[in-house]
Every structure is written in structure tokens, then in C-alpha cells.
Amino acid sequence: MKTKNIAYSLSVFIVLITVSCENNEAKTPKPRMYPRVTYPERSYSTFDTSICNFNFRFPNYSKIVKDSFIFEGEPAHPCWFDIEINDLNATLHCSYYEITKKKNLSSLINDAFNIAGKHNIKANYRKETVISNKSGVKGILFDIEGPVASPVQFYLTDEKIHFFRASLYFNSKVNPDSTAPVLEFLKKDVDSLISTFHWKK
Secondary structure, eight states, X not given: OHHHXXXXXXXXXXXXXXXXXXXXXXXXXXXXXXXXXXXXXXXXXXXXXXXXXXXXXXXXXXXXXXXXXXXXXXXXXXXXXXXXXXXXXXXXXEEEEEOOSTTOHHHHHHHHHHHHHTTXXXXXXXXXXXXXXXXXXXXXXXXXXXXXXXXXXXXXXXXSXXXXXXXXXXXXXXXXXXXXXXXXXXXHHHHHHHHHOEEOO
């Protein structure tokens, strides 16, 4: 009788072990899903206004909005504006300075580096690329990787009279995983702006 009980208990134990092993698959978390992005068809127009001493090519799916920032009751500069890309929830903030004794080239370049440097705390890496287009426009492109507010910034200058600076921002909480493909798309528009940028005088 004891032998039968032991054999029965042993067989039940083996069955339980077998069943538990079959259901003991390691559960891996499902990959996080992000909303599908519909990219607009790429085409361009020329930015050309009497207010600014330069022109460039910008995407048709964006719109130029005059900067509304007020400093001492007046706009910071008539040629400050944003390029709003609402379809991709992004904005390129643009500012322009005339190089003067008070705002000399060195101080303007230092400001550009300092503004880019503010992202160093969260940045994984920052790449600086020298700009020199066929129209003689020079500058630096800051490509900042990581969960930063502005992953692309740059400045352009003729080193004598003109200084232009721009920063790309996403109008939402920073998530490099979800914004990476959109950023790659927008970088081509930034490259187009830089390559076609031209001083009028």
C-alpha cells in the first residue's frame, strides 16, 4: 500500500513539474509603440523679404511667423521669426543681428556656443560641423544627441556685418526614440536652408 502511495505521489509530482515548466516561458515586454507619422511631400519656396538682408529656401509645409518676443516694449529685431512646421510639431526659431562694436562677432559666436552648451547636461554627444556654402556663408552646425530640448542649432555669418542663428525645437516633451525619424526628416530641410542661404548685401 505504501509503495502504491509513493508511486502515485511521485507521478503527480512529475506531472506538476512538467506542466509548470511548459508555462514558465520568459515574458518579454512588448515594444513601445509610437503614433505613425505621415511625412509631408517635400517642396520648397524662397524666403525673401525687405525686412531681412538674406534669403534662403524653406519647406512649403511650414509657415513663417514673425517673432512675438518683446524687449523693452519693442520687438527684439524686425528680422526675428519662427519657421513653424505644425505637421511635424516642430519650430525653427531664427534670430538675426548686425555685427557692431557692442555686439561684435566674437561675442555673438560665444553666445551661440553658450546656448548650445546649455544642453550638455542632458546631451549624450554634441557634434560641431563647420559650414561654408557656395555663397560664402560660414558658420557652425551643432548636432546634439540625447533627450535635449533643441537637437539642432546653427549660426551663419559673413564675419563682417551679418549674424544669423537658428534652433530647432519640438513642441512636446522630448523623447529621442519617437522624435528620431522626424528629426532625420527635418535635418534635410535644415541642410537645404543652410546650403541656399545667401546675404543680399
